[in-house]
Amino acid sequence: MHTSAAWILEGQDGLGSLKLIHDKPAPSLGDYDVLLHIHAASLNHRDLAIAKGAHSLVIKPNVVAASDGAGIVEAVGPLVQSFQPGDRVCTYMVPHQPESEPVTFADIGAGLGQQVDGTLRPHAVYHETALVKMPASLSFVEASTLTCAALTAWNALFGLAARAPKKGDVVLVQGTGGVSVIALQVPGATVIATTSSKAKAQRLQALGAHHVLNYRRNPKWGETARALTPDGKGVHLVVDVGGLSTASQSLKAIRPEGMIAMTGLLGGPPPGENVNTLVDCLMNLCTVRGVLLGTRRQFEEMNRFIEEHGIRPAIDERVFGFAEVREAYEYMEEQKHFSKVCVRVE
Known part of the structure; x- marks a missing residue:
């Protein structure tokens, strides 16, 4: 033995x-x-x-x-x-x-x-x-x-073949954890990333992020991400790692018929914000998909x-x-x- x-x-x-x-x-x-x-x-x-x-x-x-x-x-x-x-x-x-x-x-x-x-x-x-x-x-x-x-990132990006990002699509990834960093390397897509650190922002850009938003300086980063898309309608896919702490801004960022891949449970809702419900999928005309491994x-x-x-x-x-x-x-x-x-x- x-x-x-x-x-x-x-x-x-x-x-x-x-x-x-x-x-x-x-x-x-x-x-x-x-x-x-x-x-x-x-x-x-x-x-x-x-x-x-x-x-x-x-x-x-x-x-x-x-x-x-x-x-x-x-x-x-x-x-x-x-x-x-x-x-x-x-x-x-x-x-x-x-x-x-x-x-x-x-x-x-x-x-x-x-x-x-x-x-x-x-x-x-x-x-x-x-x-x-x-x-x-x-x-x-x-x-x-x-x-x-x-x-997890692969499943979030490609787990539903019909919703997989293609060349020209805009993908939003959150933070600098393992899921987000591997997700931003998807070939062909325009990637918007978030972080709270200038040093980490530089590393995200070096890995291929086209835009990096500081979520502490800009608590409405979801709206900013939407505004950064070429047609102003929002991103095609959000890889959400925060759960309740980020869901509201993910909904602000997503375009009609876009998809939010929920991959994490890192925190509760921000102070003063309501907990999002399934009805928000209707109000924002989007799909929210749970992704686990x-x-x-x-x-x-x-x-x-x-x-x-x-x-x-x-x-x-x-x-x-x-x-x-x-x-x-x-x-x-x-x-x-x-x-x-x-x-x-x-």
Whole structure:
């Protein structure tokens, strides 16, 4: 039996619950299992929420933290057909999920980093359905960012083929988290991005944003985004990461028959503003679509697209070592990061 160092959650009382152990046993290789040498992992806001016990997120005792990672297959079970030793792969958050089945909150709650041991360890055994081949063009650190944020962005942009942005469309993305930063790299579209930092605005522009709005200086950024569109009718697609905190401005920005992809729940409504309801879809003649992760088939499609178009996921300039995991969590909690916070596992 393999043992591995691992960062586990002893409880859900905040970052103090994270503990590095050195003898985490790995289960023996089953018929459909893969032994993975994890080289890199990345963090999501979900990982902070799990450590704090927020949103009623429940863990199995002493679960290995985090869901996102990339590495090399070292061995496979006798009935594994999808992988062979030497394959470079990313983790998929929801093992055993049919390849085209939409993912629910319940599915994610039963997945990696919560009920299934996650990626903050050098060696892991996963069912083959918890892995996809990574783009050959990416490093392990870059590929470790794809599991959650990039796949969510892909689903938001291309999950409904009839609404996928095309050349000349205007897309609005919010903030500088992983979902927004990968979404702004969609080829052919005009992208409007929001941030509250001049330094981050410069990075957004360097990655391809055509316009950057400061949402703190301009609380009516949704109206400004609408005014920036060539015909003044509004944007074709909003990738909304804030939920109630941003929904009202997303509705101000969207054009008739446009679509808002709701991908996050980062905050409540601004002071003095009403909570938006389904009736707002009628009043603004738009579609609002809930987007949660994506299917395994979409993950494979996205990886092919990344490779074909030479897309490189943006990561924060600071990459943490394996011994610095708690510092990585703190860095993300303090919102010091740009796009994705990554950890070199080994």
